[in-house]
Amino acid sequence: xxxxxxxxxxxxxxxxxxxxxxxxxxxxxxxxxxxxxxxxxxxxxxxxxxxxxxxxxxxxxxxxxxxxxxxxxxxxxxxxxxxxxxxxxxxxxxxxxxxxxxxxxxxxxxxxxxxxxxxxxxxxx
Amino acid sequence: xxxxxxxxxxxxxxxxxxxxxxxxxxxxxxxxxxxxxxxxxxxxxxxxxxxxxxxxxxxxxxxxxxxxxxxxxxxxxxxxxxxxxxxxxxxxxxxxxxxxxxxxxxxxxxxxxxxxxxxxxxxxxxxxxxxxxxxxxxxxxxxxxxxxxxxxxxxxxxxxxxxxxxxxxxxxxxxxxxxxxxxxxxxxxxxxxxxxxxxxxxxxxxxxxxxxxxxxxxxxxxxxxxxxxxxxxxxxxxxxxxxxxxxxxxxxxxxxxxxxxxxxxxxxxxxxxxxxxxxxxx
Numbered sequence: 001x002x003x004x005x006x007x008x009x010x011x012x013x014x015x016x017x018x019x020x021x022x023x024x025x026x027x028x029x030x031x032x033x034x035x036x037x038x039x040x041x042x043x044x045x046x047x048x049x050x051x052x053x054x055x056x057x058x059x060x061x062x063x064x065x066x067x068x069x070x071x072x073x074x075x076x077x078x079x080x081x082x083x084x085x086x087x088x089x090x091x092x093x094x095x096x097x098x099x100x101x102x103x104x105x106x107x108x109x110x111x112x113x114x115x116x117x118x119x120x121x122x123x124x125x
Numbered sequence: 126x127x128x129x130x131x132x133x134x135x136x137x138x139x140x141x142x143x144x145x146x147x148x149x150x151x152x153x154x155x156x157x158x159x160x161x162x163x164x165x166x167x168x169x170x171x172x173x174x175x176x177x178x179x180x181x182x183x184x185x186x187x188x189x190x191x192x193x194x195x196x197x198x199x200x201x202x203x204x205x206x207x208x209x210x211x212x213x214x215x216x217x218x219x220x221x222x223x224x225x226x227x228x229x230x231x232x233x234x235x236x237x238x239x240x241x242x243x244x245x246x247x248x249x250x251x252x253x254x255x256x257x258x259x260x261x262x263x264x265x266x267x268x269x270x271x272x273x274x275x276x277x278x279x280x281x282x283x284x285x286x287x288x289x290x291x292x293x294x295x296x297x298x299x300x301x302x303x304x305x306x307x308x309x310x311x312x313x314x315x316x317x318x319x320x321x322x323x324x325x326x327x328x329x330x331x332x333x334x335x336x337x338x339x340x341x342x343x344x345x346x347x348x349x350x351x352x353x354x355x356x357x358x359x360x361x362x363x364x365x366x367x368x369x370x371x372x373x374x375x376x377x378x379x380x381x382x383x384x385x386x387x388x389x390x391x392x393x394x395x396x397x398x399x400x401x402x403x404x405x406x407x
Contacts, residue, residue, distance in 0.1 A: 016229060017379075023230045030226065034219045038212065041401075045208040048406045053187050062407050069402040073395055080222045080391045082384075090147040090154075094161055102168045109172040113179035120182045 033079045040068050156385045160392045163354075167396050170347050171403055177339045186336035188405040194260055207405050210253045211397065217246025218394040221362075225387045228380025233369065236383055240366050243390065247359040254352045261344065267326025267334045269318060275299065277309070277317060289318040347404065351396055358393050361386045 018026070044065060051061045078084040083091055147154060178185050189203035196206075220242040227235035266279035280296040289295050296310040297317055309317060325334050333341040365386045374380045 017231060018229050020230060023226060026226050027223065030219060030222050034215070037215050041208065041211050041215065044402070044406055045204050048189055049203050065402050065406050069398055072398045076218065076391055076395045076398065080218055080394070081388055082225075086149065087147045090149065090157070093147075094157055097161060097165065098168070101165070102172075105168065105172050106175070109176045110179055113176040116180040117182055120180070 029079060033075050036075060037072055040072055044068055150381060152385055153381065153388070156388050160388060163392065164396070167350075167399070170343075170350065171399060174343045174347060174403065177343065181337055181339070183337065186340055188407075191261075191335050192257070192405060196256055204405060206253070206257065207401065210250060210257070211401050213246055213250050213253065214394050214397050217243045217250065218391050220246060221387045221390045225380075225384045228374075228383045231380070233375060233380075236374075236380055237366070237369055240362060240369065240383065244359055244362050244366060247355055247362065247390075251352065251355055251359065254348065254355070258345075258348075261341075262327050262329070264327025264334050267324060269297070269321035270323045270325070271317065271320055272322055275317075279318075280308070289315045344404070347400060351393070351400055354393050354396065358386070358390050361389060 047061055047064070051057060083094065149157075188207075192207055193201050193203045194206065195202045220239045224236050224239035224243060227233075227239060266282040268276055268278045270276055277297040277299050278301045280298060281292050281294055283289060283292055283295075294310070295314055295318070296308055297314045299307045299309070323332075325332050327334060328341040328344075330338070330342060330345070332338055335341065365382055368374060368382065374382060
C-alpha cells in the first residue's frame with residue numbers, strides 16, 4: 001500500500017513555498033476559477049429571474065441550480081481551500097462525513113417532511 | 126500504512142507525538158476539523174429549512190418576489206442585490222486566495238495588499254446584509270386581515286402615528302395578483318381598514334407579510350448565523366493583518382496563519398453559495 005505519512009522536502013505545509021514562476025501558474029488558475037464562479041452565479045440569477053415556479057420546466061431549473069451550486073462548492077474547496085493539494089487521507093477525512101451523514105440527513109429530512117405534508121393535506125387542520 | 130517519517134523535521138513544528146499526520150501543521154489541521162463540524166451545523170440548518178418548506182402545505186414565498194429592491198433605486202430588480210452580495214463575497218474570497226499565494230512566495234507587501242482588500246470586502250458584505258435585514262424587517266405597506274378572514278393589501282403606506290384617513294389615495298386590494306383582483310378606494314377602503322383584526326407589515330419572529338412565520342424565522346437564523354461567521358472572519362483577518370504589520374510572520378519565516386484564516390474565509394463563501402441557492406433561488 002502507498003505510504004502517505006512520509007514527509008519529503010517542501011511537502012510539509014509550513015515549508016510550502018514556491019517561486020515567482022510557479023506563482024504565475026497558480027494565479028492563472030485562481031483567475032480562471034474566479035471567472036467560472038462569476039459566470040455560474042450570473043447564469044443562476046438569470047435563470048431565477050426568467051423561469052417561474054410551478055411551470056413545467058421548473059423541476060429541471062431547480063436541479064440545474066443544485067448541480068451548479070455543487071460545481072461552485074467543489075471549485076471553492078478544491079482550488080481556493082487547496083484541498084486538492086492535500087494528502088489523500090486528509091481529503092477523505094474531511095469529505096467522508098458529508099458523504100455519509102449529510103446525504104442521509106437530506107434523505108431522511110425530505111422524505112419525512114413530504115409525508116407530513118401529505119398527512120396535513122389528507123386530514124386537514 | 127503507518128510508519129515513521131523519512132526525514133526529521135524541525136522539533137518546533139512537530140506534534141507532541143513526534144510526527145505530523147497528513148504532513149500538515151497542527152493549527153491547519155485543527156482549522157479543518159473546526160470547519161468540518163461547522164459545515165455539519167450549517168447542513169443541519171439548511172436541511173431543517175428544507176424540512177419546514179416541504180412539510181408546509183400552503184404557498185412558500187418565492188425568492189425573487191421577496192427580494193427585489195435596490196438601495197437608492199425604486200422599482201423591481203429581482204435577486205439583483207443578493208447577486209451583488211454573492212459577487213462581493215466571491216471577490217473577497219479571491220483576494221484572500223491571492224494573499225495566501227503571495228504568502229507562499231514570501232511577498233509580504235502583496236499579502237498585506239490582498240488581505241486589506243479582503244477585509245474591505247468583508248465589511249461591505251456585512252453592510253449589505255444589514256441593509257437587506259433592515260429592508261426585510263421594514264417590508265412594504267403590508268396587508269390587513271378582517272374577521273371574515275379576508276386579506277387586503279394596502280396600496281399606500283400609513284406613516285407612523287397616522288391613520289388611514291390621513292393618507293391621500295388610500296386603497297386596499299383583495300386577491301392581489303389573481304384574476305379576480307378587486308381594488309377598494311375612498312370611504313369603502315377606510316371602512317374595511319377600520320374593521321381589521323390584524324395589520325401585518327414587514328417581518329418579525331411571530332408574523333411576516335411574505336409567508337409563514339417559519340420563513341422569516343429561518344431567514345433570520347440562517348443568514349444571521351452566516352453573518353455572524355462573516356463578522357468573526359473579518360475579526361480574524363484584522364488580527365492577522367495586525368500581526369503582519371508587526372512583522373510576526375516575517376520573523377516566523379512562513380505565512381501559514383494567513384492560510385488558516387483564509388480557510389475560514391473561504392468556508393464562509395462556501396456556506397453562502399449554499400444559502401444563496403436554497404434560500405433565494407430554489
